[in-house]
Amino acid sequence: MLWTKDANRMCGAEMPRQKNADQPPLLPGFRTPKEAFRDLRNYLAGQVVGATRDETLLDELLKVLFCKLYVERGLGDPSEPNSDPFEVANRVRTIFGKVRLDFRDIYPDGTEILLDPQAICRILEVCDFPLTEAGADPIGDAFEVFIGSEARGRSGQFFTPQPVTDLLVEALAPKPDETVIDPACGAGGFLTAVARHFSANGVPPTAIAEYSTRNLYGIDKDDYLAKLARMHVALLTGGHPRIYCGDSLAMQNGNGGLDRDLPKRGFDVLLTNPPFGVKIVAAKPEVLRKFDLARRWRPEPRTGRLQPTGEFLSQVPPQVLFVERCLALLRDGGRLGMVVPESLLSNKSYRHVVEFILANADVEAVIGMPEALFKTSGKG
Structure with missing residues (x-):
């Protein structure tokens, strides 16, 4: 109204009209960001130790996505061809230090990425699409996949x-x-x-x-x-x-x-x-x-x-x-x-x-x- x-x-x-209805696959098997996030949710729920609640998994995913956003803006590249997962994770954690300084209202001092190197690399691999593409809202898709069913009860x-x-x-x-x-x-x-x-x-x-x-x-x-x-x-x-x-x-x-x-x-x-x-x-x-x-x-x-x-x-x-x-x-x-x-x-x-x-x-x-x-x- x-x-x-x-x-x-x-x-x-x-x-x-629905945006990007005919976009090409992001990776083999993934047609949309929502499908990519469903894969990530299943992976993180099964592989991450000490964090199984969807809210906690989403928090960790968003930390890495903030770092990816910095990469998209030219503030550092966490990955190089054939990079070792531990090197990639260390670069991501370094970028997250900048994120934490810029967004203290979201990430207070002492906040760290709790995921292991393999999980960080998995997120970067699966989320191989721009976060700020005009007309798209992949972050909203992530919210819906990770907490949509729980939020319906609130x-x-x-x-x-x-x-x-x-x-x-x-x-x-x-x-x-x-x-x-x-x-x-x-x-x-x-x-x-x-x-x-x-x-x-x-x-x-x-x-x-x-x-x-x-x-x-x-x-x-x-x-x-x-x-x-x-x-x-x-x-x-x-x-x-x-x-x-x-x-x-x-x-x-x-x-x-x-x-x-x-x-x-x-x-x-x-x-x-x-x-x-x-x-x-x-x-x-x-x-x-x-x-x-x-x-x-x-x-x-x-x-x-x-x-x-x-x-x-x-x-x-x-x-x-x-x-x-x-x-x-x-x-x-x-x-x-x-x-x-x-x-x-x-x-x-x-x-x-x-x-x-x-x-x-x-x-x-x-x-x-x-x-x-x-x-x-x-x-x-």
């Missing part, structure tokens, strides 16, 4: 398929001088889609890195997913995005209010796929009292239009509260692209939500998507 807060700007977009969210993130980003068309936020960012799918959008439109890599550090924001309640989102954007852009672990509905994190970390004027663009589900306890009673959509709404006798009463509900689905929160985060004239369940717009019990949207924004498009598109993915 696309809308603009208190503005008349119109926009629209067609569903983009908080009612799913990995947002790349065709969906690309569609909404193309529709809202963020500009390099605009601020962007995803208040339920998961593993950073929408944020990286913004970076890919700039790359596809000729914005230089250095400018994209500066943009992601200055203007790209994300929030997620899950500390691990917030960390993954920072890694995701950093790997794609080389920048340091402003991604926080916090509660977007309560506007709180471990250090207090999130408001102080966000632009006072509001955001230019908001893109999100918030958690769905009537069984999810989205907010405490004291937080619910900050939302008009947490009130009971009744028809006004004279006009029949629904109006909020002074009575607050004991529980409200998160997708309802996120509608109000997202509009509050936008500046006047800001643009919002949000994935919502069909029931939010078609079910009579949510009529008050539709009226709230129409009273506070100009709806520019409602785009139907098949439910199966989302059930093949995990959170993010």
Whole structure:
């Protein structure tokens, strides 16, 4: 769903075609990065000693991929023809020392690559494709392969398929001088889609890195997913995005209010796929009292239009509260692209939500998507 807060700007977009559908095999037997990562997951799960959980294996994979990114940027080559695995591993560990210095927010002092030389070489061999190729998101593929099934059980969210993130980003068309936020960012799918959008439109890599550090924001309640989102954007852009672990509905994190970390004027663009589900306890009673959509709404006798009463509900689905929160985060004239369940717009019990949207924004498009598109993915 696309809308603009208190503005008349119109926009629209067609569903983009899947990128790289006919790309040649990466290596014999691997047609896509996702297939390559499935092979790596099976290899690492069977060969790595002391680390069998998917989250731990993914962390180690990402350390090596950060080093590969440095190689792609000309900051050192870890491998040479016929190099000994131990020599290759030592070069990779040296490069990781530079990574650690540049990304202290992700890798604190003392962090090391725990994989053995054979595992490091296996990753470099299988991941023989560019990490920053325009239109592709191999890091997102790695997240889905390693933690997709586990993430499905967390908080009612799913990995947002790349065709969906690309569609909404193309529709809202963020500009390099605009601020962007995803208040339920998961593993950073929408944020990286913004970076890919700039790359596809000729914005230089250095400018994209500066943009992601200055203007790209994300929030997620899950500390691990917030960390993954920072890694995701950093790997794609080389920048340091402003991604926080916090509660977007309560506007709180471990250090207090999130408001102080966000632009006072509001955001230019908001893109999100918030958690769905009537069984999810989205907010405490004291937080619910900050939302008009947490009130009971009744028809006004004279006009029949629904109006909020002074009575607050004991529980409200998160997708309802996120509608109000997202509009509050936008500046006047800001643009919002949000994935919502069909029931939010078609079910009579949510009529008050539709009226709230129409009273506070100009709806520019409602785009139907098949439910199966989302059930093949995990959170993010």
